[in-house]
Amino acid sequence: MSTSRPQILISEVGPRDGLQSIKSIMPTAAKLRWISALAASGLKEIEVGSFVPPKLLPQMADIREVVAHALSIPGLQVAVLAPNLRGSRSAFEAGVHKVTLPVSVTNEHALANIRKTTGQLIEEVRNIVALRDEQFPGVQIEAGMSVAFGCTIAGTVTDDQTIRMCRAMAECGVDEIGLSDTSGYANPVQVRRLFRRLQSEVGDKAGGAHFHNTRGQGLANVVAALDVGVTTIDSSQAGLGGCPYAPGATGNIVTEDLAFLLEAMGYDTGVDIDKLVSARAILAEGLPGEALYGHVQDAGLPKGFSYADGRARSAPQPEGCLSGVAQ
C-alpha cells in the first residue's frame, strides 16, 4: 500500500567532503566498491569527488575514474565539487550530472579558501554558468554557500550578508543555491529564518542544507530545515570528514543516523539502512584506522521500526541494548 509520504533526498558527500578531509588516501578500487555499495543502499545522489589538482588534494587524483564508474550506475545522480572555472570545465567534460561550487559568503573565507575576493568569486561563477550554457547544457549547477551561518574567521554572519551572496548567485544563473554550515555554528532558529528568507528571495532556486555536527547540533538543524520545507540534506557515511582538529570533534552529519531520523519521522528517503550500515565495512577496509562515527550502526534499529514507505527491513538485526534499572 503506497501512501504519499514527503520525500527527502539524502545527498551523500562522504566520497568528497569525507575523503578530502582526511590524510590517508583511499585506494581507488575500494572507493569504487564503496560508491557502488552506497548506491545499492538506495542513496540517489552521491558527491563522488572534487575536481581539484592532485597536488592540492591527492585524495582526488582518481576523480575521472571515479566519475566514470559512478556514471555507470543506473539511476544515480553523480555530483562533484569544483572550486573554479578550470575544475568545472573538467567536471563538465567528464559527464557529471551536477557540479557544486563552494561559494564563500564572507570575504575572509573566500580569501583563505581560494585566494579570491567574493567579487572575484561571483565573476568566476558567472563564467562557469556561461560555459555550461554554451557547451554543456545538461549539467546542473549548485552554489553551495559556505559559512552561510557563521565564519570561523569573520565571526557572526548576518542573514543580510548571506542573502546578498545568494542573490548574486541567482543573478549568475545557477540552478540551485544551498546553505552550508561549514563551521558548525548554525542553530535551529537561525536555520529556519535563513532558509525561509532564501526561499522568498530566490524561489525555485532555493536548495538544500549541508550541516556539520561540530557542536553536536547537526540533526537538530536538520529538523529545523525540514520544518521550513527543505528537501535535500547532505550527509556523510560514518560522519567522515569535516574538521579533524580534535578527536571526537566530528564534522559531517552521519548518513546512517540521518536516514533513521528521517524515516522515523515519516519521510521517505528510499534508503535501506541495513544495507547502508553494511557499506561501512568497505569504508573501514579502505581506510584502516580511520575514525568512523555514528550511532545507528551500534544501536541498531528500534524493535518495531518500519520505513516511511512501508518497506520491510531487509536484514533484521538483534538490538544491542538490554534494559536495566533505567528511567
Place this chain on the structure above:
Amino acid sequence: MSTSRPQILISEVGPRDGLQSIKSIMPTAAKLRWISALAASGLKEIEVGSFVPPKLLPQMADIREVVAHALSIPGLQVAVLAPNLRGSRSAFEAGVHKVTLPVSVTNEHALANIRKTTGQLIEEVRNIVALRDEQFPGVQIEAGMSVAFGCTIAGTVTDDQTIRMCRAMAECGVDEIGLSDTSGYANPVQVRRLFRRLQSEVGDKAGGAHFHNTRGQGLANVVAALDVGVTTIDSSQAGLGGCPYAPGATGNIVTEDLAFLLEAMGYDTGVDIDKLVSARAILAEGLPGEALYGHVQDAGLPKGFSYADGRARSAPQPEGCLSGVAQ
C-alpha cells in the same frame, strides 16, 4: 540590558543517570566537588542520585551524604530518583526538594525493571503521594514516564498507551509528568505529538523531556520538544550513562552540547558553558578511563557567540578549527 528571553531549565542528571550506568564507582569526595562545580556553572536543578539499596547500586551508597552536601548549595533544586515507596520515604526524610519516580509505560518494562505490573506501579505511586501529602508536604513529586516513546521489550508504544499511564499518574496526584525516551526510540514528529497530547490531557502537570542520544537523535528531539513549549530538558554532563552496550553508543544527551544549542537559539539557561566544560576535569579525575562524550568541549564556542541573556563569556578560548579547502 535585560530582554525577555524564554527560559529553559536544564535538569542535570549526570550524578544519577550517568553514574548509575557505569561500573566504576566515583569516590564521594569527587562526587561532592563535581556537584558543586555543576551548580557553580549555573545549573539550577541537579538529580544527585537514587535512593536504591547499595546492594543493587553501589554507586549510590553515599546518597545521604551527597544529598546533604547538595542541600547546602544555595539556590540549588536538589532532585533524586526513587523507584518505590521505601526509597521515596528515605528521600523525603533526607530533605530533598524533588523526587522523580521512574514509571514504566509498558508492563514488560515495569516487570523487567522493578518486577511490578503497571497496575502495581500505579498503586505504589498512589501510596508515595499519600505519604508525601501526610508527612512531607513541601516535596515535589515527578512521574518520569519510562519507555514513553517505545520499548526495547514491547516494541512500538502507542500514544494512547503512554497517555493512559500519564492520566493515571495525574489521578495519583503527582505534581509533574515528564516523558522519557529510555530506549532512544523517539523521533521529532512523535515528540511533538505526544507532548501536545500530554499537555492537553494533564494541563499544568505536563512536565519535561528526558531524551537519550542512542541513535544520535537526542538534540533533534529537544528541538521538537521546545517547539511545543516544553521548558525542562534533562541531560548529563559528558553524556555520561545511558546504555553501555557498545562503544560510542551514548545514552544521555550531553549537557554542554545542549546548553550551547539552547543559548544559540536564544533560550536563557543561566548556564556558563566555559565553567561547565571546566567541571569535566573533576569528572575525568573521579572516573579515570571512563569515556566522556560531547562536542562543545573540543569545538569550543563560535567566534562572536553570546549568551541569550546578553552575558559575556567568562573565559574566551581560542577556537579549535582551522578552515581549509572546505565547503
